[in-house]
Amino acid sequence: MTIIDGHPDPDGSRFIHALADAYAEGAGVDNEVRCIRVADLDFPLIHSRQAWEHGKAPGDIVQAQEAIAWAEHLVILYPLWLGDVPALLKGFFEQVMRPDFAFRYVDHGLPQKLLKGRSARLIVTMGMPALAYRLFYRAHSLKSLKRNILNFTGLSPVRSTIIGGIEGSPHRRKDWLARVCRLGTKAR
Template sequence: MKILMIYTHPNHHSLSYAFLQEAIRGSADHAHPPEVKVLDLYEEGFDPLLVFNKTKRRRDMHAEPSLAVYREQLLWADQIVFIYPIWWGRPPAMLLGYIDQMFSSNFAYKDKGGLMPEGLLKGKSAVVISSMKGPALYPLFWLNNAHKVLMRRALLGYVGIKKVKFFEFGNMESKKGKQKEKLERIYRYFKTAAF
């Protein structure tokens, strides 16, 4: 089993970083430890800006040389783990910029002329670990579950990734947010996951 953990938060003293550490620790303590690679988008200096002009066209993004290493990481992984905070009801702009560039036509999916494309990343699974200041049910009741719809349907399902596990933690800036219990939950999940 090969796991790519994509961490998106500019602060290594954040709760998101603590979730990353527990995911790594749980994987290492698994009875059959998987291979783990971490992509820290901020530390990496990933450029989230899309640039299209006369020489750089959107239809050629799947072969963009500067993104080759990131394509190799996604192809290498059996499971992709996304770890990030929810800001304004959605993932950070840095992660959205990564998604815009990496999940491109002729790499992550292929148009077939019908309603839905062929997902070229099928067979992989995903885990989405997100945290927010607001209540856990805020995205469901106030935003029509927009975050999960974005990640499960608009992105992962579109590219063929059907098996998706969500950990969406709310009240994370509250003293009553049970942060330790939630960190332990992430550790236990990766320690006992059926890879």
């Protein structure tokens, strides 16, 4: 399993980092776990279609691709920023999910999904209540990531966990860390 910690801030006090560690702790009991911390990687943003389709992936991205190709299950954690994934995580996906790694176009321009046979879990934190995000905003960033990147490249099923009100009490955070650790033990 490969865990992708998508928080762009390397500060170890960020709750996403603690959640990624909790999932890894639970999963590590019965599984080999590899971790990618997007904040620690060195890669440029892509500025053109030419660079995306034909450019050479930087070393950190190649290592991330190897960890993704190796895994049967991906766990992607990120904070909701301005209603979406943070820009650095989006840039990471643009670098990693390149043609001929994640997909390739075949007959009549239809995509061949090269990451089939892998499942994923999305864990998203936010300040607003999770129910408000699901009902009022219809969890649009989760749906976009799932449909436009993960399912497009073959990852399925993709499950999600939304953690709202993270600015709440330390007791709630401790409870969420325990829940995420249990998810890790189930490798789901």
